[in-house]
Amino acid sequence: MSYFLRRNEQNLFHGKFSIFPEDLFFHAISTRLGGVSESPFDGLNLALHVGDDSEKVLSNRKKFIQSLGYNLEDIVTPNQVHGEKIFRVEEIHRGRGSKNYSDSISETDALITNVPNLPLMLCFADCVPIFFADTENLAVGIAHGGWKGTMEKIAAKTFLAMKENFGTSAKNCIVGIGPSIGSCCYEVGREVLEECRKSFPNNFSEIVTERDGKNFLNLWAANKIQLLEVGLPEENIDVAEECTCCKSSWYFSYRAAKKNNFKDTGRIAATIGIRS
Numbered sequence: 001m002s003y004f005l006r007r008n009e010q011n012l013f014h015g016k017f018s019i020f021p022e023d024l025f026f027h028a029i030s031t032r033l034g035g036v037s038e039s040p041f042d043g044l045n046l047a048l049h050v051g052d053d054s055e056k057v058l059s060n061r062k063k064f065i066q067s068l069g070y071n072l073e074d075i076v077t078p079n080q081v082h083g084e085k086i087f088r089v090e091e092i093h094r095g096r097g098s099k100n101y102s103d104s105i106s107e108t109d110a111l112i113t114n115v116p117n118l119p120l121m122l123c124f125a126d127c128v129p130i131f132f133a134d135t136e137n138l139a140v141g142i143a144h145g146g147w148k149g150t151m152e153k154i155a156a157k158t159f160l161a162m163k164e165n166f167g168t169s170a171k172n173c174i175v176g177i178g179p180s181i182g183s184c185c186y187e188v189g190r191e192v193l194e195e196c197r198k199s200f201p202n203n204f205s206e207i208v209t210e211r212d213g214k215n216f217l218n219l220w221a222a223n224k225i226q227l228l229e230v231g232l233p234e235e236n237i238d239v240a241e242e243c244t245c246c247k248s249s250w251y252f253s254y255r256a257a258k259k260n261n262f263k264d265t266g267r268i269a270a271t272i273g274i275r276s
């Protein structure tokens, strides 16, 4: 199992997990290369809500989704709020949030669907994209795991929502934990530590490490542990182990942007869907 970047045409890359069968599903993580946005959103910013020129964002979105064989009008994307709401996407939602932030699926941090050819898309700049695919009943999901969502166990809840809605079993569910800020860079304060102790009383030491009197959070471990807790076999979970802050020339990173005195930055996107 591995995570890799595949070069598409025109300086466009797809971050991918080898664990997902390409004949059944399409999926990709974007990078910041190959887009038309200008600093501090340079270049393939895929988020409409960060203050970038919306025409440029739509041009970037079009380029990215067309590279996967779909159209801008197909994308379904939510207004992410670091919550734990999971939304089941149906055919009638096709296009929601694709061109206007105002009609995105409201206040939602995970999407699931069993409708084919319907790209679910979430945006990220250091938080963890978590991809799900049910290889038996053909369903997919995508979740946004920032520290809050991770402590609320949104990854485990997304699997449970797929189980409830589509009959997804742990054995047939494969998961990719995508690039995000790593424990190399993710220093956290007391509030996060307290939540982590509450959410992961038995695994705290696997998730938090101390260096030079500072505490660092491992979001990848925390998301993997909660998936193991709900029964997913370890071999079904692929972890990219790519730090967006260390690799901020490849990925948008909120922390890296702050370090360089930018107020904000662009967003990469993670998308997944079922092929018909």
Ligand SMILES: [Zn+2]
Pocket (backbone or CB within 6 Å): 181, 182, 183, 184, 185, 186, 243, 244, 245, 246, 247
């Ligand atoms: Zn790092």
